[in-house]
Amino acid sequence: MNRIIQKLQEPQKLLSIYFTAGYPELNDTVTIIKSLEDNGVDMIEIGLPFSDPLADGPTIQDSSTAALKNGMSSNLLFDQLTNIREIVKIPLIIMGYFNPILQFGVEDFCKKCQEVGIDGLIIPDLPADVYNEHYRHIFEKYGLINIFLITPQTSEERVKFIDGISNGFIYMVSSASVTGSQSGFGNEQEAYFKRIHNMQLKNPQIVGFGIKDKETFTQATQYAKGAIIGSAFIKNLTFNGVNSIELFTKQFKA
C-alpha cells in the first residue's frame, strides 16, 4: 500500500513540511528529509525548483532561484534520493511545476519516482482535467498518487470532480493566494474549512498556504486531516540553518 494512504489512516493530525530541494545548500536534501522524519514530521513535500514558480510567493521563489543557482536539477534530485528509502519511512511527495517534468518525460519521471521511493506528486500547473485525460494511467502504472488542489473559489461541482479523480488526499489551499502571503486565518477561512468538511468527501484534506505556527496549524486541522508548512519552514532554514529543524518542528508537536 502506498505510504501516503497508510499515513492517512493514522489517527493524528498530519504535519507535512515543504522544502525546496537544493536549498540552502545543494546537498542538504537528504539531511533535511532525515531530520524532518527524526523530528516527527508525518509527510514531506520535496520541491523540485523551477525558474518561474508562478503559484509561489517570494520566499519559495527565492529558494527556488537559489537552488537552481546551486545546480539543482531533476536528475540530481533523483541521484540524491537514490537510497532515501534505506533511511526514511514517511511518505515523500515531489512538488514541482509541469515543464521540468514534461522535459524529463512524464513516464520517465514517474518511473524514476517509483524507483527511488516517491509516493506522490503535486504539480500545481497540471490541471486535473488534463491529468485525468492524458497522464493518469502513467501515474497509476508507477503507483504514484497525484494530488490536486482546491481553493475557496473552487465550485462545489469541481470539488466533487477532483475528489472523484483523487486517491490520496486533497491539497486544500487555505485562501486565494500564492504561498506565503497569509497572516492568520479569519472567519472566511473557517467557513470554507467547515464547508468542505461538510461535503464529506472520500479523500481527506490537508491544508496548505499560510500555516506558520502552532495556532494556524491548529486552526487548519480543526476540520482537516493535516496541514502543510512551506514558506515558514523555508524562512526558518534561511535564517537559522538546517540545524534548527528540531526546534522548528517541536512547536507543532507540543
Next chain:
Amino acid sequence: MNRIIQKLQEPQKLLSIYFTAGYPELNDTVTIIKSLEDNGVDMIEIGLPFSDPLADGPTIQDSSTAALKNGMSSNLLFDQLTNIREIVKIPLIIMGYFNPILQFGVEDFCKKCQEVGIDGLIIPDLPADVYNEHYRHIFEKYGLINIFLITPQTSEERVKFIDGISNGFIYMVSSASVTGSQSGFGNEQEAYFKRIHNMQLKNPQIVGFGIKDKETFTQATQYAKGAIIGSAFIKNLTFNGVNSIELFTKQFKA
C-alpha cells in the same frame, strides 16, 4: 537741400558707417558720430536697436541686445541727438525696424527726426509698397529720405519700381544674406554690381553687407557710389573701443 542728396553729388566714393546707438556704452552715441565725422566718414547710419532684428547677423544682434540692456530707446536716442547738428555736418540716417517706429507713431517719429536733423531712414521691414501707399507723404512732409534695399534676387522690374519711389540712394545689399555673413566678394557679386550699374538708375547705389576692409570697399564701389560698413565696425568697437575709430576708418581712406 537734404544733406544726403548734397553728399551724393560729391565726387568721391562715399564711406558710410553703421553703428548701433547705445553700444558699447549708452552714451557713446554722440562721441561715435563726432569721431566718425572727424575721421572723414561721409555718412552715418545710426542703428535704433530692436529686440528682434531679423535681417541682422549675430554681431549687430548682439550689439542691439546690449544697447537695449544699456537702456537705449527711441526717446533717449532723440535726446542724445538734440544738439547733434551743432557739431556734425555729414548726413545722418536712422536705421531701425518698423515696430518701434510704429509704437512711437510714424508721424511723431518723422517729426522728431526732422527736429534733431536726421536726413533719412532705413527701415528694412517696411516694404516699399506699404511705404509708398501709407507713409510716403509723412516722410516727405518732414523732409526725410526713405532708403530702400535691393538684393541680387530683386527682379529688374522691382528694381525699377524701387528706383522710381526712391529719391536719395538705393541700398544695394551685396548678396543674399543677413548682415555680417560675407567673406569677400566673388564673381557673382561682381556680375550683380555690374548688372545694376548697367540699368542706369536715377538713384545712385550704395552697397552694404559684407564690407569689412579696404579690399571689399574697393570692390563694392567699383560700380557703386559708396559702401556701408556695419558689422566690421561694430566688431572693431567691441574689441578695440571707441578710441580705435581713427585707426579703423583710416584704412578706407588710404
Next chain:
Amino acid sequence: MSYNVNEKGYYGEFGGAYIPEMLYPNIEELRQNYLKITAEPSFQEEFHALLKDYVGRPTPLYYAKRLSEKFNTKIYLKREDLNHTGAHKVNNTIGQILLAQRLGKTRIIAETGAGQHGVATATVCALMGIECVVYMGEVDIARQAPNVARMKMLGAKVVPATSGSKTLKDATNEAMRDWINNPVDTHYIVGSVVGPHPYPDMVARFQAVVSEEIKWQLREKEGRSNPDYVMACVGGGSNAAGAFYHYLDEKDVKLIAVEAAGKGVDTGESAATSILGKEGIIHGSKTLLMQTHDGQITEPYSISAGLDYPGVGPMHAHLFKTGRAEFIAITDDDAMTSGLELSQLEGIIPAIETSHALAVFNYKKFKPNDVIVINLSGRGDKDLDTYIKYFKL
C-alpha cells in the same frame, strides 16, 4: 464683416507682409502661387491621399463621456493628437512640402517651439527626401527633449537659437535669417498662422481640414453640423484657425480662443497676447503682440513651449478686435491640473498646449445641452517630463 483674409493679405487691420526686401522674392513667389498651386487637382489629390494614408485622417470626433459628466455638458474632442507625429501641425507641413516641391525647392527650414512643428517638418522632409534644418530655442530644446530626438532620427538638423528668450520667437528670427541667406533653393515652412502674408492664410487653409471634418462628424453624431462652441488653445493660432475656419461665418457657433496666462496675466510672466498685447509688427505681420511701450518685443513666458510666443496670428487679432471670438487666459497651474484630469478621466494625455483649452471648464459654465468641440491639438508624450516633475508622480 469678413473674417477671412482680403486680397492684400489683411484680416481687418491685421496682417500684411512687413518683410525686409531680401525676403520679397520668396514671399512674392508664394503669394502669387499658393492659391493656384493648391487648387490644382493633382495637388488636392496628393494632399488628401497623404492626409488619409500617411497622417491618418480623418481624426475622430470623440464624445468624452466622463469629462462631459464631470462638467455637466456635452464635450467632443477633435482628436488631432492621433495624427501621425502627434499633433495638428502635420496637416500644414504636408501641404507646404507639396507646395515647396512644386516650386522646385530643394531645402526646407522651419522654426519650432514645442518641437511638434519641427517634427512634422522633419517628417515630411524625410518622406520626400529633402534636406531639413529646424531652428529651436535653447530653452525649448531642453524642455521638449523627446521631439529633439525625433527630429534627429528623422535626419533633420536642429539648430539652437540662443538669442532673446531662447524660445519660439527667437527660433523664428533665426529661420528668417536662414531664409534671407538662402533665398533661392529654400522654402521656409512656417508652423502657424503667423508671419507675412500669405502664410497666415495658407496655413489656415491647410488646417481647415479640421473644421471640415468636424462638420460632417458632428452631423453624424448630433444631427447638426454646428456646435454651440468651438474651443482651442492659441499659440500662433493654427490649431484654432483650423477648428474655427468653417465656422467663422456661422454666427450661431461661438468661438473660444485660449491663451497661456503663464504664472498669471499680471505677473510679468505670461504669454496672454491678446490681453497683454498691442498692435504692432512681429515676424512680418501686423498683429497683436506683447511689447514695451517703446516697441521692443517682450519675452513671453508659459510652461508650454508651443504657447510661449509674444504674438498671435493676424486672423486671431481680428477675431479678438471684432469680438467674434472670446479670449480666455489660463495659467500654468490650471492647465497642468486639467491635463492630468483628462488623462485620468478619459485615458488621453494631452499636450500641455491643449491642456490650456481644457481648463476653461473650471471658469466658464456651459449648459447641459451645449455641444462643445475642443480641438485636442496634440498628445502629451513630449511633455511627460514636465508633467511628472510638476505632479511629482
Next chain:
Amino acid sequence: MSYNVNEKGYYGEFGGAYIPEMLYPNIEELRQNYLKITAEPSFQEEFHALLKDYVGRPTPLYYAKRLSEKFNTKIYLKREDLNHTGAHKVNNTIGQILLAQRLGKTRIIAETGAGQHGVATATVCALMGIECVVYMGEVDIARQAPNVARMKMLGAKVVPATSGSKTLKDATNEAMRDWINNPVDTHYIVGSVVGPHPYPDMVARFQAVVSEEIKWQLREKEGRSNPDYVMACVGGGSNAAGAFYHYLDEKDVKLIAVEAAGKGVDTGESAATSILGKEGIIHGSKTLLMQTHDGQITEPYSISAGLDYPGVGPMHAHLFKTGRAEFIAITDDDAMTSGLELSQLEGIIPAIETSHALAVFNYKKFKPNDVIVINLSGRGDKDLDTYIKYFKL
C-alpha cells in the same frame, strides 16, 4: 489543416490551459463567456465605436514609396502606430475592458514589456474609471521610461518585477500571482496571444481587426484583398496574429513572422523562440519556449523590450511547426539600422519591435511585383533614448 483554436483551446498540439487550480475559476469564467459576450450586439457596437472614435481606426494602409523603391518591391505599411497610445496593443485592451465590465470586475491587472500594453491597459482603465495595476520588469522600467511616465499620468500603479531577468516573463509571473491573490474582483488583461486558453484566441480575435481592415484597404489600392506576403514581428505574437488572422486559410498569402535574434541566434543572448525553443509550458500554455534541457525557462535577450520573451503564442508555435509561416530572426543591430532607415526614408519612426520586421528586406529578396504588407505595430517614441544612444545622434 486548421490554424484556428479548437474547442479545447489547442492549435494543433499547442495551447491549452496549464494553470494552477487557484486560477481555474477565473479562466473558466472567461472560457465560458468570452465568445458569448463578445458576440453580443451591444458589445460589438461599443467595441467598434471605441475603435473608431477613441482609438482612431481604421488605421491607414500606407504605400511606402521610397522604401519600396529602395528594395524594388511593393511595400505597404499597416499603420498601427497611429492608434491611440501608439501601438496595436490597444485593440486588445479595449476589447478586454469591455469584457471585464460585463463580468462585473472592478480591478484590472496587466503585465507589460515595452510598456505599450501597460499604457494601453492604463488608458482603458482611465477611460472606464477602473483601478489598474501594471507589472513591469525592472530592466524594462529603465529602458522604456516614457511609457512608465504615461502609465503614472493615467493613474495606474506600476509595480516592478524584480525576479529572473526582470523583464516581460517575470512581469507576467507577478501578474499571475496577483490574480491568484485577487481572484474575484480582478480581471487580468493579458497583452499578447499567450497565456492559458482562452487568452490566445481572445486576444487574436480582438487584434483580427487589423487583417480585416487590410483586406478591404488592399482591395481599394491593389484591386485584390490578398497580398503576396504579410509580415510582422513576434514577441508574444499578438500583432502578427492580428495581421495574419484573416489570411490564415488563404494559401496564396505567405506569412512571415519575425523574431528577435538579439546579439545573434547562437550567442546565448537571443529571443528567437521558434528557432531556439522546444515544446513546453510557459504561463499556462503549451507552446515553444526557450529552456534548458532540464525544463528551466531561459532568460531571453533582445534590445527590444516587447520581443524580449522566451515563449511565443501557441498559434505561432503551430504556424511554425506546420510551416504555414516562415520564421526569420533579426539581430539588434539589423533592427536598429532598419528603424533608422524607415525614419529617414518615410518619416516614420518605428518601435524597435517593428524595426525587426523591416530588417527582413536585407535578407530576403522579393519580386518587383510582390505586394507585401508589414504590420507597423507601434511608434518609436518610447525608444528614442535607445535609438539616440545606439546611433550617437
